[in-house]
Amino acid sequence: MNATVLDRPTDKPLIQTLDMLTPSQQEAIRKIPGHDQARIPSIDATNPVSMYTGQHFYDHEQKNLFRKRAVPLTLSRMLEEPGTAMAHDGYGVPLLVTRDKEGTAHVFLNACMHKGARLLDGCDPVKKGRLTCPYHAWSFGIDGKLLAAARAETFENFDKSSRNLVELASREAGGIIWTMLDKDAEPDFSSVDDQLVADMEAFDIDTAHIYGHKVFELDANWKCVLEPFLEGYHVQRLHAQSVGPLFADVPNVTDKLGPNIRQISGKLNYTPDCLDIPGENIHKSVTHAYNLFPNGVVVTSPYYISVMFLMPNAVDKTTVHYFMLTRSPDDNDKARELYKKSYDMVIGVFGGEDFWAAEQSHAGLMTGALDTVIFSGLEETIPLYYEILEDALAH
Ligand SMILES: [Fe+2]
Structure with missing residues (x-):
């Protein structure tokens, strides 16, 4: 950060x-x-x-x-302001890069935790309070937390906290955001x-x-x-x-x-x-x-x-x-x-x-x-x- x-x-x-x-x-x-x-x-x-x-x-x-090890992803300056998000497909892995309200950068898999649809398209940064999936309107905070699922009462025993976006290990230093591309790999920075x-x-x-x-x-x-x-x-x-x-x-x-x-x-x-x-x-x-x-x-x-x-x-x-x-x-x-x-x-x-x-x-x-x-x-x-x-x- x-x-x-x-x-x-x-x-x-x-x-x-x-x-x-x-x-x-x-x-x-x-x-x-x-x-x-x-x-x-x-x-x-x-x-x-x-x-x-x-x-x-x-x-x-x-x-x-x-x-297996962190790769350079993008420039910090691409996400100048808190509350900014952008899609990033350069590595062939659909990623979502965000900067939360506190200024911390995050890298997530760009997949809604309902059925996997892309949350954000286009690789230009956009100012977003929340990320809403176009498929069934699940919405996530810029920090990856599931905020709301449409008609949430229709899911029995629904544990919202288990459906947050999948975050990849990342690090921001020297004006560059580095990330792991594999969610299961041991982070190596x-x-x-x-x-x-x-x-x-x-x-x-x-x-x-x-x-x-x-x-x-x-x-x-x-x-x-x-x-x-x-x-x-x-x-x-x-x-x-x-x-x-x-x-x-x-x-x-x-x-x-x-x-x-x-x-x-x-x-x-x-x-x-x-x-x-x-x-x-x-x-x-x-x-x-x-x-x-x-x-x-x-x-x-x-x-x-x-x-x-x-x-x-x-x-x-x-x-x-x-x-x-x-x-x-x-x-x-x-x-x-x-x-x-x-x-x-x-x-x-x-x-x-x-x-x-x-x-x-x-x-x-x-x-x-x-x-x-x-x-x-x-x-x-x-x-x-x-x-x-x-x-x-x-x-
Ligand atoms: Fe050259």
């Missing part, structure tokens, strides 16, 4: 300076070498293609990863690492404005969608006509925060000296890219932050919820112009380039042309990610 999401002011300075980040982030940034000093390693690493295309591996991941939460709070994910959000339904395995956010190899190539020229072929400073990965790299304009220019926007010269294990992505840009949840729906289907967060509202012409331009650009780059490439790659892997995919030293975070994934699948 994070009551601060409701209490704290949301207007922040437009930019962030180095000293606004956590000591851990600052320390990592100070490790970025000048581009002339950067050494890219040679590595020998491959993945079997069946990890991306095999039904057996997909089922293994669902059972031993996605249903070990991915919600303290340092990760501190880093997300330093970015003000919990108080930022959601400028825009978009849902993508992709024909690709979720790991094909994730990998572009774990490597810089493609940036100057795939993004040659868009953002590529802003970046350099340099390795990342990579840290594990629990099972999560933080990658920090200097953009083309980065020099170690630029870190000490007073008042300088740190996000102009440095990019952060996080993996919120296993399937969340956070990427920083000079004037906004991108958060994505990549949710597997089948071995070859992934639902992506993309959010663009800004530090100030778009309440003036300058901000409106900047954010609109940024949103169009980022949707073009992630949607039109990265997601496009993920679908292309998945289709190619399905041909059977390759037995393995191979990773370069500019992709060295990918094998690290798969070590973490394998470890999680084994426990």
